Amino acid sequence: MAIAKAERLMNLALCLLGTRRPLSKRELRGSIEAYLEAGSDDAFNRMFERDKDDLRELGLVIETVENLDGDTGYLARRDSNRLPPITLDAEEAAALGLAAKVWQQARLAGAASGALQKLRAAGMPEAEDAYEVHSALEPRIPVHEAAFEPLMLACRDRRPVTFDYRKANAARPEQRQVEPWTLECWRGHWYLAGWDRERGAERVFRLSRISGRVRSRAGAFTAPVPDVVTVRETVESWAGETATRTARIRLKSGSGYPLRARATSVRDLGGGWDELEIPYGHGLDAWLVEFGPDVVVSEPADLRADVVDRLRAVAKD
Amino acid sequence: MATNAIDQTRRMLSLVTYLRERPGAHVQDVARAFGITEDELISDLDVLPMCGTSFRGGDLLDIDTDGDRIWWHNPDDVAEPLRLAADEATALLVAARAVATLPGLRESDRQALVRATAKLETAAGEVGAASSRLSVTFESEGGVFADVDRAISERRRLWLRYYSPARDALTEREVDPIRLFAVGHTYMEGWCRLTEARRTFRLDRVAEIRLLDAPSEPPELELRDLSEGLVQPAAEDPEVVIEVGPGGRWVAEYYPHDRAEELPDGGMRITLRTPDPASLRRLALRLGGEGRITAPQDLAESARAAAREALAAYDGAL
Numbered sequence: 001m002a003i004a005k006a007e008r009l010m011n012l013a014l015c016l017l018g019t020r021r022p023l024s025k026r027e028l029r030g031s032i033e034a035y036l037e038a039g040s041d042d043a044f045n046r047m048f049e050r051d052k053d054d055l056r057e058l059g060l061v062i063e064t065v066e067n068l069d070g071d072t073g074y075l076a077r078r079d080s081n082r083l084p085p086i087t088l089d090a091e092e093a094a095a096l097g098l099a100a101k102v103w104q105q106a107r108l109a110g111a112a113s114g115a116l117q118k119l120r121a122a123g124m125p126e127a128e129d130a131y132e133v134h135s136a137l138e139p140r141i142p143v144h145e146a147a148f149e150p151l152m153l154a155c156r157d158r159r160p161v162t163f164d165y166r167k168a169n170a171a172r173p174e175q176r177q178v179e180p181w182t183l184e185c186w187r188g189h190w191y192l193a194g195w196d197r198e199r200g201a202e203r204v205f206r207l208s209r210i211s212g213r214v215r216s217r218a219g220a221f222t223a224p225v226p227d228v229v230t231v232r233e234t235v236e237s238w239a240g241e242t243a244t245r246t247a248r249i250r251l252k253s254g255s256g257y258p259l260r261a262r263a264t265s266v267r268d269l270g271g272g273w274d275e276l277e278i279p280y281g282h283g284l285d286a287w288l289v290e291f292g293p294d295v296v297v298s299e300p301a302d303l304r305a306d307v308v309d310r311l312r313a314v315a316k317d
Numbered sequence: 318m319a320t321n322a323i324d325q326t327r328r329m330l331s332l333v334t335y336l337r338e339r340p341g342a343h344v345q346d347v348a349r350a351f352g353i354t355e356d357e358l359i360s361d362l363d364v365l366p367m368c369g370t371s372f373r374g375g376d377l378l379d380i381d382t383d384g385d386r387i388w389w390h391n392p393d394d395v396a397e398p399l400r401l402a403a404d405e406a407t408a409l410l411v412a413a414r415a416v417a418t419l420p421g422l423r424e425s426d427r428q429a430l431v432r433a434t435a436k437l438e439t440a441a442g443e444v445g446a447a448s449s450r451l452s453v454t455f456e457s458e459g460g461v462f463a464d465v466d467r468a469i470s471e472r473r474r475l476w477l478r479y480y481s482p483a484r485d486a487l488t489e490r491e492v493d494p495i496r497l498f499a500v501g502h503t504y505m506e507g508w509c510r511l512t513e514a515r516r517t518f519r520l521d522r523v524a525e526i527r528l529l530d531a532p533s534e535p536p537e538l539e540l541r542d543l544s545e546g547l548v549q550p551a552a553e554d555p556e557v558v559i560e561v562g563p564g565g566r567w568v569a570e571y572y573p574h575d576r577a578e579e580l581p582d583g584g585m586r587i588t589l590r591t592p593d594p595a596s597l598r599r600l601a602l603r604l605g606g607e608g609r610i611t612a613p614q615d616l617a618e619s620a621r622a623a624a625r626e627a628l629a630a631y632d633g634a635l
Contacts, residue, residue: 010330187502188501
């Protein structure tokens, strides 16, 4: 039976951590059973390279040293792999325990548990689930978008990417070449901010509008990464939350609670109608139409016309 | 927990460090400390004796268990606490910062989290830097949140004035709260005494809230698995078919659906199930020229009727 990968990785990690001098590939191959069974040199080399990458993903710093006789040696020095001293009290441990549970994405959930386990091994006290006893909160970070993981790694490693992206009103996706800066989750949706190479400008992308695979490109970033990236402001303006004008509408009494909650003034007109003044930003026309006959726009005229256009489109369907 | 080789290796590396400090540790305690099942721990303990600490061989880890306690007979100083990987630091730091922004969080918990985050940043060193490339903001209505949180800990019933977008109406109801959770927005799951059913309430739709003196007595319920999504329509719920143009594709992003077929014009045909198709009249109106409901017929007709009625108010002025 093939030897499990975890056993092989564990043996390699312990050998590299245990040694005082760099070990050659030959020495490692001779001492780790899975490598003895690997068959051809090619098969062994591929396996060994992948294993080193996997251990580096786990945080191991593996040094590559040229020996005098031209051989390459490998070792994981204790002092560059040791966790610096960290002392957490039971409250802090409980708080981190809650935080570690929020990820619903396999890679990050695994990484968060792994971090807790390392801290636990380093002496972090146990919380006995104390947190759950005194708070009922269960925060969860949803990640449904397939593009998330490749983009997260590209942001981490500062690698340019290409992907097909469909703008909100576009019939077809278009290929975009992006230097990815940050990912941000707001209201349960993920957004990417980065440098759009063809447009020569900063852009925000919604991950759910990326179709197909995200591909990494060779080479480095060409544009400087700003210190502060403002994803949220861009998305808010898409959502019409940066209103610049005011609209006056009539609203049937008792209806349209969310409109009332945003209104700057509400006046009873009698006859079962109220008059509201509400902030007028992008997207207000679509929202008002949802209320059907319970809303009538008084002004401005362009909003009134937009609402009438939308209603006509529905009426003649 | 998903057990892949990477996660298992990561866990076993921490496990040897942990066991070195605790000779004779109980299986049950170690499993809890690592957040894994006893079976997962036992499978780790089966692998560890196959692992050696030097290239010369002959120094396999002599770790064994009788099913109750765990012994490491030749502890080795190779088992030192390991530094955090970039992904580990990112996963924990981003989550900690996000949770700390929840307005409903207790102040003492927030302070503990802020202290822990600072210590973690120091311990992570430069690998923690990449964590600034990922961020999460939870939305939450502070005052409502605090009341629900208190009602849950004091086991008290709540009175709500709650907005239902489907009906465009506020309803008053009493609810026995079960739990709070945040998935994008913040929600309360509770037992609704008005409908005598389990209901999920979005906190930003709570218009008014009061704690009652009556005790909260929700029936014993199996907690729903939220990873399957908040909306879990039943198989017998009626089907609604919506055809949208390119400008209406967002519908597939916001509405959980069974099928979304591409149409030749860049649009989509979206099929979903809902216990209450009438609630989608709002959507039909909102879509305007960007899409329409094709089934059921009476829903499509009710949207047209609502549009015609609304247009009547504009007659003459245009």
